Every structure is written in structure tokens, then in C-alpha cells.
Amino acid sequence: MSATHTSLTMYEKLWQNHLVEDVKDETPLLFVDRHLIHEVTSPQAFANLRFHNRPVRHPKRTIATMDHNISTRSIKIDAAGEGAANQLRALEKNCKDFGIELFGMGHKNQGIAHVMGPELGLTLPGTIIVCGDSHTATHGAFGALAFGIGTSEVEHVFATQTLRQNKAKTMKIEVKGHVGNGISAKDIILAIIGKTGSAGATGYVVEYCGEAIEALSMEERMTVCNMSIEFGAKAGLVAPDQTTFDYVEGKEYAPKGDVFEQAVSDWKQLKSDDDAVFDSVLTLEAKDIKAQVTWGTNPGQVISIDGCVPSPDSFNDPIEKESCVNALAYMDLTAGTKITDIHVNKVFIGSCTNSRIEDLRAAAGVVENYTAKGQSVQASVDAIVVPGSYRVKAQAENEGLDKIFSDAGFEWRLPGCSMCLGMNDDVLEAGDRCASTSNRNFEGRQGRGSRTHLVSPEMAAAAAITGHFVDLNS
């Protein structure tokens, strides 16, 4: 450290470590370590490279997967329709032409970009990771600066391995103490978003900290960071610690031996300095967090399982009041209805938020409790389980989780983004009401006129079997 040492946040350290150039009157230029791509947001970027006759600067720093619009019923490229097949074939050709490694249909490493990257060790602390997908914030769980980008930026990264970024403000979100039994990472992040509102961190990079965050596994931290974008944050970060290093060590693409030791020594320097100053600070008490269910059409419209659908009159802000009126109309809900009285006819367990092995174990655990009592998925409910990757699928099958789900009446599908955004045929019909472990409850997100309630895997599993939301801790 220099004599003029100033305290820095983790974000500021990551920024400094990647700054290629910061000159007057230009947007600062940052180096990008890892670029994840998929079929939907990359074709136009490749087309522009061809138009300008430009190569991909570092093909090995880019990894491609097929995830967004693939079928979850068949590994055939054509199974998800003509438009999807065109994009998937374009990705195959683009990766071949530009020398990029692709995990295509049925490859053992194929999976949702934000599930695949971490489990292969492509996601490392202290790196900058980008992807043409807003849930790239997931990788911040490792202490990587990770954020979603548009297709013009995908092209910029391809050609230069850098990005121009203005510096964001910093926000610390501390979750003090420990959560109660049965409270998941999804409940923590939904409770945070409920507190900030859906745009509460626009312009900020958020660092999650506190005992409740430190106690989380890597997969749970990924769930928390994944939804950073849902309250507007550019990125979410968790300081890397022994949990992180243990997770990364031995992964296929992670550094090995002495290089790994050197990396860990560098990664230990990343955490925010004790006296670092954040532009904004939010503190929550973990013990106050209950299981969460969204009732509206943005992730900030969320309430605890023991609560009721709110009335527009309970909001002072005129815009929030009007948003509540619109959301209740779209969701076909009446103010005052108990959350546990809301019935669903569809259940989706999956997405980059909640499709990892620990999520599936948690959901299967709830299912087993019900099946032990002779209960299975309600006849009125269609429930699907979509693992996040082929590795997750194989692990789950190894543990017999697929059988627990299937025997209880869930459909066990092939990996993909699936019903989170419904680009394939996993789409809800108008009027369907879905308990979903995904990340967005926007109008029409899972199908025009359909209604989404965001919940944890445990809550989704219970809703499939009982047909309504359940307070599993009561």
C-alpha cells in the first residue's frame, strides 16, 4: 500500500485491479476476465464482428452454453421450434468460426450459464465476469464483479476483452445474526428486496455481509447475488472466504497447485477494508426474516407467509399505491387475502436462482415429508422440476432425488432456463397461477396473462402438494 493509503470497498478494489485506462473525458476501460455467452444475446454481436472483419481477441476467455430457449423434454436442437433452432445452430457456427468452446445440447457441462460457470470453476474470485444476461450478478457470490451486458457490449468484449463502465456507487447490506430454521437464501434476498423496493439499488453495486450471509453455502450466496438486479443493483458481491476457496478448489477450470495457492493469497486481500465507506448502508436482523411470497408484479411486491395481500391504501407513495392497484388487478387478488389461502395450479422449480443441487435437495426434503404422510402433487397442479445443468441433473439422479419428485407427481425435466422466461414451450397459459422459484414476477414473464408468485424451492414444493402456500415453520 502507498503512503496515501485510503480505505477501499471490495468493489473499489476489483475496479482498481481491472482498470486498463482512466483518462479525462472518457468512460473508464476495464479488463474482462471471463465472458459467458448463450444463443439469444450473442448472434448480432458475432454478425457485427464479421461485418468489421474483427476476430475475438481472447477466445479462451469466452465460454458458450445453450440455455435460454432449449427444450426441457428433448436434447434435439429442433425440439424447441424453428426460431430457437436457428439461434442454436447460429451459436454452433459462431463458436466454431471464432474458436470458442461450446457446451451444446446434451454435453456433460451444458447448463444455465450461471449454474455452469461456478460448478466448473470458470467463476473465480477477484475477476470481472460478464454475460448478455442480467442474472450474471450470480457470480458475485465469489467476490467477482459480475454483471449483465447488452449485445453491443458483448461485441465490445469479444473484440477487445474490455468494457467501458462508469463507476457505480456502493451499498452495504448487512444481515445481522442468524436466520431461523427453514429460512432459505431466497427468503433473505426477497426480504431485502421487499425492504428496498424494486429500484432501491439502481446505480449501486451491493455488498452483502453480516453473520447470516457468512453462514451461507456458496450455492445459497449465489441465490442471494442472483437477484441483485431485481432491486436495480449493477452487481452483488460477497467477500470470498474459506467457504469460497473450498468450493473453488479442484473444480475443472480452476487454477491448481501453487497457482491456486497464489490465487487464494490474492483473493484474501479483496474484502472491504474495515473502515471503508459505503455510499449507502442497509441493515436487517436475520431473526425477523420469515418465508417470503411475492403477491404483485415486481419482486419488491413481496410479503411474509403469515401476512395478507396488502391494500393499496397501505402505501403512502402515489406510484406504489397505483402499482399495487394494477398488480392486484393483474394478479386477480383481493387485498386482505391470507397468503396461505392463495391457490396455485402450476409449480416451477428451476432457474439460475434456484436450480442447483442444494435447491433440489431442499425441495425433495419437503416432498418426502408429505409423501411419508401419503400425499402427492395435487391433481389440479402441474409441477415441473428443471435442474440447472447436466451436472446437477446427474448428481440429483445419483442421490435419487429425481425419483422422489417423479414418485410424488412432479415432472423431472432436462436442464435449461425453461419457465423462468418461457422462451421454449414451458409457458404458462393466461390465468395460470404459478409458484415459481425463479426471479421475476413481471406481467406476462412466464406467459401472457399468467400470474407468478416468487418463492423458495421448499415453498414451491409444498405448494405443489397442498395446492396453496404453506407456512412450513408454523
Next chain:
Amino acid sequence: MEKFTTHTGLVVPLDIANVDTDQIIPKQFLQKTERVGFGVHLFHDSRYLDHSGKEPNPEFILNVPAYQGASILLARENFGCGSSREHAPWALEEYGFKAVIAPSFADIFYGNCINIGLLPIKLSEDEIEQLFAQADGAKLNLTVDLPNSNVSFTNAKGEQIIFNFSLSKFQKYSLENGVDSVGWTLGKLEKIEAFEAKMPTWQ
């Protein structure tokens, strides 16, 4: 990217907060490998009564006859939130919008607009309210002056009103000159190579 200097056009007011990019361009229209063909699907679920987009919803503001030909979209807070899809600004641009005015934008959407030459303009809540009042009944023709970073119009009393907005110097320069940002950065290759030479092995 086309250069942007000044533009005068009709303002259409979209009086909804938190408009996400799924609403701007729903997922079923993202399966193209080209950069064109999105404008017709802009705001599909609100704009059309049917799935195939043949029956316009007469109540949606873009379908109101008086607003046809509008080239400036006036919106509410947190416009463009959600998915990073650049297809959203592509759709807005192809429909004919040159600028979007709102009190706040989601970060990724804002950057995507700059990168394609669609001007995102942030104004204060109070200024936005004045514009909404003025835009009702398709009466607001607004001039956007990028070099001077302001928008101007004549109000009902015949007074000239000017609101200033800000944009970073580089973003402004890029928009005014239609800069090829990739080409610009490739001009800095030596700097990038120097950075790469100093990186630790694990990185």
C-alpha cells in the same frame, strides 16, 4: 451508429412506472439472429389484443391516432428494468423513437440505449410532471438539443420552457459523432496489452 445532434418530434406519454424490458419486447420475439424486425412487436402484450399482433388495442397510448408519428417517449421511473436484452432499445428505435425521457432508468437499459444511439434523457420528477401535463392530447412537440444538453418546448401560455439534462462527456461525444466504440477501444490496444502483461497467472 447514427449521429445524434438535435431532434424535434411529438411526445407520447406512457404513464406507467417500472416498465420492464419484458413488457417492451416479450420473450417470444427474441429468437432472431438479426438486429431488425423488433419494432412491430414493441409493447406487444399491451399494444395488441391477440397473440399474433393483428388486433391493435385501441386503449393503448401508442395506438391512439393523435400520437401516430411520435418520436419521443415520455415515461415514468425505473424505465427499462429487468432483463438486459438490447432488443428492447432496438424495438424502440425501430418503431421510430429517437429519445426516451424518464425520471430514472435501469442501469443496463440506459447503457444499451447509449450504445445504439437512442438518447435516454433523465429529468427531475417535477420536470417530468410538467411534460406529462403538456403531452396530454398530443400537444407536446419537443426539441432535444444534445450539444447544449437540453430539451425545449412552448407551453400553453406561449412561453419557451427549457429543461437541462446531463450525460457523461464521453457518452455525449459518442452519440454526437456516432462513434464506433469497438473501433475506438481497438485504438487503445497497446494499453490493453500492457495490462495483460502484468496480470497474475491465476487470472
